[in-house]
Amino acid sequence: MLHLAPFDPDFVRDPHPLFRRFREEAPIYFWPEGQGNIFFRYRDVMALLREPRLTTDATLGAGYPAELRAAFPDFVALRDNDLQTVSPEAHARIRKLVNPLFGPRALEAHRPRVAEIIGEVIDALPREGVINVFADFARRYPVQVIASLLNIPPGDEATFIDLADSLIATLLPGMPPEVFASYMPAISRGVQLVRRLVDERRAEPIEGDLFSRLINACDEDERLSDGELLSLVSGLLVGGSDTTVHLTTYAILELLRHPDQLALVRADPSLARSALDETLRYNSFGRIGGLVRFPLESFTYEGVELHRGQPVYLNLLSAFRDPELVADPDVFDVRRRINSSPWFGYGPHFCVGASLARMEAEIALNRFLDRYPEIELAGEPVYGTHPLFRDIVDLPVRVRGATAAS
Numbered sequence: 001m002l003h004l005a006p007f008d009p010d011f012v013r014d015p016h017p018l019f020r021r022f023r024e025e026a027p028i029y030f031w032p033e034g035q036g037n038i039f040f041r042y043r044d045v046m047a048l049l050r051e052p053r054l055t056t057d058a059t060l061g062a063g064y065p066a067e068l069r070a071a072f073p074d075f076v077a078l079r080d081n082d083l084q085t086v087s088p089e090a091h092a093r094i095r096k097l098v099n100p101l102f103g104p105r106a107l108e109a110h111r112p113r114v115a116e117i118i119g120e121v122i123d124a125l126p127r128e129g130v131i132n133v134f135a136d137f138a139r140r141y142p143v144q145v146i147a148s149l150l151n152i153p154p155g156d157e158a159t160f161i162d163l164a165d166s167l168i169a170t171l172l173p174g175m176p177p178e179v180f181a182s183y184m185p186a187i188s189r190g191v192q193l194v195r196r197l198v199d200e201r202r203a204e205p206i207e208g209d210l211f212s213r214l215i216n217a218c219d220e221d222e223r224l225s226d227g228e229l230l231s232l233v234s235g236l237l238v239g240g241s242d243t244t245v246h247l248t249t250y251a252i253l254e255l256l257r258h259p260d261q262l263a264l265v266r267a268d269p270s271l272a273r274s275a276l277d278e279t280l281r282y283n284s285f286g287r288i289g290g291l292v293r294f295p296l297e298s299f300t301y302e303g304v305e306l307h308r309g310q311p312v313y314l315n316l317l318s319a320f321r322d323p324e325l326v327a328d329p330d331v332f333d334v335r336r337r338i339n340s341s342p343w344f345g346y347g348p349h350f351c352v353g354a355s356l357a358r359m360e361a362e363i364a365l366n367r368f369l370d371r372y373p374e375i376e377l378a379g380e381p382v383y384g385t386h387p388l389f390r391d392i393v394d395l396p397v398r399v400r401g402a403t404a405a406s
Contacts, residue, residue, distance in 0.1 A: 002026050004038065006287045012383045012390050016283070016330070019318035028304050035174055036311030037304060038289070042322035044302065045290070045314045051301075054293035057085040058173065060309055061296075072184050074191040078167070081231035094228055097217045101210065102236075104355045110149055111359065117144050118364050122371050126399075130378045133395040137368065138248040142241040145360050150211040150233070151201075156193055163190025163234060164242035165386070172387045173292060173311040179387075194233050198226070236356075244357045246285040247276060248364050249392045254279050254332055256377050256397065261334045265369065272365045275334040276358065281320040282332045285389045289315030374400040 002021060005011055011018060022029055022040040029038045039045050048054060055061075069076045083091055100106060121141045125131060143157045143164075152160070166183035169175075198215060205212040214232065217224050224232070255262040255275065265271045291314045295306045306312060321329040326338070351357070369375075375397055382394035 002029065004029065004031055004033075007385070009383075012287075013380075015289075015317065015390075016321055019289075019315070019321060022315075023318060023322060028302060031313065033174070034288070034311055034313060036292075036313055037306065038313040038315050040289075040315050040318040040322075042319040042325045045316060045319040048293065048301070048312065048314055049291070051293075053296050053299055054312060055296050056293060058292075058294055058309075058311075059085070060294060061087075072181075072187075074188040075170070075184055077191065077227055078187070078231050078234055081225070081227040083231070083235060086228075090228075094224065094232065097223060098214070098232060101213060102355060104359075107355050107359055111363070113148060114145050114360060115363050115367070117141060117148055118360070118367050122367050125371065128400050130396055130398050133252050133397050134245070134249045134392050135394065138245045138252075138364075141364055142244040142248075142357075142360055143237075146237060146241050146356070149356075150197075150236075151206055151209050152197065152211075159186075159189055159193050160237050160241060162186035163193075164237045166190070167234060168242055168389070169387050171292065172288075175387065190234065190237075191230065194230055198229065198233075244360050246389060246391060247279065247357065247361050249395055250283060250285055251276050251279040251361065251365055252368065252397070253377075253381060253392065253395055254283060255334075256375060258332045261332055262369075262375075264334055265365070266373075269366045269369075271334050272362045273358065274336065276361050276365065277338070278332060278334050278336050281336070281338060284317060284320075285391060286315075286317050287386070287388055287390050288313055289317040290319070291316065372399040 002018075002025060004018070004022075006015075019040060022038075027039065027041045027044065029040065030036070031038050039048060064076050064079065079085060083094060086094070118141050121137065121144070125136060131137070139161075143160050146152075147154075147157060147160065163186060166186040170180060170183050170187075197211070201209070201211050201215055205215070211233075214224075214229060217229075255265060261275070265275050293312045293314065295308050295310065295312065298308045299306055319325065323329055326336070378396040378398040381392045384391040384393040
């Protein structure tokens with residue numbers, strides 16, 4: 001009998017054989033531990049991503065109960081104004097203001113600084129020996145990039161990382177109360193830091209500074225509230241740091257597992273971007289598999305009743321290995337081009353930090369390969385216990401003949 005156990009070591013190492021069985025034998029599976037249905041096929045996942053009766057807001061517009069507001073006010077302050085949960089009208093207003101600041105064209109102006117930061121991290125790595133790609137490289141550069149773009153004072157990186165980890169972890173529905181509460185101190189520390197930085201930047205704005213421009217959008221005609229600004233900055237930390245860490249780690253892992261593909265990227269660095277997208281398709285870092293939605297009203301899909309407020313899990317990991325998407329789904333091919341890849345969200349909820357994450361990871365991958373012309377796995381990856389991610393916490397890689405970063 002099929003059963004999903006997302007913390008089973010065999011599943012964590014390779015969930016795809018089980019996902020294949022689910023697609024073939026139980027493509028819509030009620031997951032008792034998550035109290036909701038998981039959808040494994042590509043066609044179902046994409047149909048439900050477009051379904052207007054599903055929302056990203058777990059409260060269904062009702063807001064958080066008074067007890068939670070009193071116990072964890074900083075958490076509620078972030079979630080009340082999160083782009084995933086605000087009203088469609090507020091969402092459209094906020095995105096109209098911030099999209100010009102974070103689109104691919106606007107971010108190109110920051111590329112030299114991003115490359116400089118990543119180069120400094122790489123230059124500090126040993127020239128040869130064994131390194132942990134996650135801890136020594138992937139974990140270090142993204143938060144430095146977002147901190148630099150927002151002109152965050154040095155020394156606050158750990159607080160940002162903890163805030164990002166905690167915000168993502170608390171997205172899991174049905175988390176035990178004591179586990180949920182364990183993430184609140186990190187969220188409160190992060191909120192206090194962001195509030196302090198907003199006050200400092202208001203008092204002393206920096207010319208051309210991204211943070212100052214966000215605050216200006218907040219203050220001019222009250223177009224963004226303080227709460228919206230707080231949630232926006234926190235969301236950028238998540239999208240521009242934590243996700244990029246795991247994407248970088250998994251991309252390097254898959255390239256080392258597929259030497260022919262690594263050779264292609266070395267020969268043509270422009271393939272780095274598609275190598276990252278192919279990593280997201282082939283073997284990304286979700287534990288449950290992808291996105292969670294909630295029915296605004298009860299309705300039936302493919303003969304299955306989806307009840308109002310009950311979680312609906314859209315398993316992107318499985319969907320992107322579905323033969324309905326590509327004929328050879330179990331082949332890792334960095335030359336592949338797929339137009340529909342909603343790892344960063346879909347439609348109005350496409351991640352505001354997606355362009356930044358992709359630019360960072362592309363630069364990081366190419367600079368890492370430039371630094372190390374000889375790389376090989378020095379052991380199997382070690383996985384962590386993050387509730388939403390199959391997070392690799394140790395990826396041992398042996399590097400030889402290192403050259404100075406270009």
